[in-house]
Amino acid sequence: MTLLGVQYGKAVTLAEDLLAEGEPEREFNPGIAGRLPRKRVAGGALIRDPAGRVLFVVPGYKPFLDIPGGVADAGESPLAACRREIREEIGLDLPVRRLLVVDWIPAHGVWPDGIMFIFDGGQLDEDQAVALKPTDDELKGLRFLAYDDAVPLLRPSMARRVQAALDALDDDHPHYAEFGRSQ
Structure with a gap:
């Protein structure tokens, strides 16, 4: 249900x-x-620690960091996909709700174009942040990083998307972006 x-x-x-x-x-x-046409749809979460650093996952299948989340299954909403992926990747059932970013990304290589959603995953308390461990075999680790420290470890479009999400937190309204560039 x-x-x-x-x-x-x-x-x-x-x-x-x-x-x-x-x-x-x-x-x-x-x-x-x-x-x-069919589009790829994914949902991810901007999760922060008490210092305001962003949680990034270290995937074993690509060379860049990512935020927790993933591609929606057939018939699954982006929000449901985000919640499911967070449970699978970091073992937490967070009350993810507030939309921060909707980002269209163009086709690139074998990947079709898609719509990426970032939701507010909230701020973990110190105990949660310290105890956090990956619970998915696809991940090699987790890192809390300040945005500026994360940028060199992200694909440029993801860096722009995360910046748009941080901006949405600050100005209290969702952002629409194309390839990570707020419109």
């Missing part, structure tokens, strides 16, 4: 929302839905 929210004081599931939508509309031109 996927809980989407609360309506009129009652929990609402995805199944209930789909039922309320009614029958799906028919294709005006048969086969068009199958020809529509």
Whole structure:
């Protein structure tokens, strides 16, 4: 059961929302839905320690640091993917909710274009930060870093995306970006 929210004081599931939508509309031109482009979608979290440093994961499958999170599975929302990946990667069930960044990234090499979401993962207390360990075999480690110290260890687009997320924290509204550049 996927809980989407609360309506009129009652929990609402995805199944209930789909039922309320009614029958799906028919294709005006048969086969068009199958020809529509598909985009990669991912959700990540900006998680900080008490000093305000950002949590980065050290993947074993690529040479750059990343933030906790990952690609959404089929039928999974970016927020659900973010929460799932945080549980898988660092073993925490954080109350991730607030959207910080929506970033479109272009196709690059074998990777199709995509939409990346960054959510506010909050600030861990000192005990949580010190005890944190990777809980996913794909990760070689975790690092809390000040933004400026992290930049040389990030892909340029990720550095811009993280900066946009930090800016969104400061100015209290989400940012839309294209390839990490706020618009």
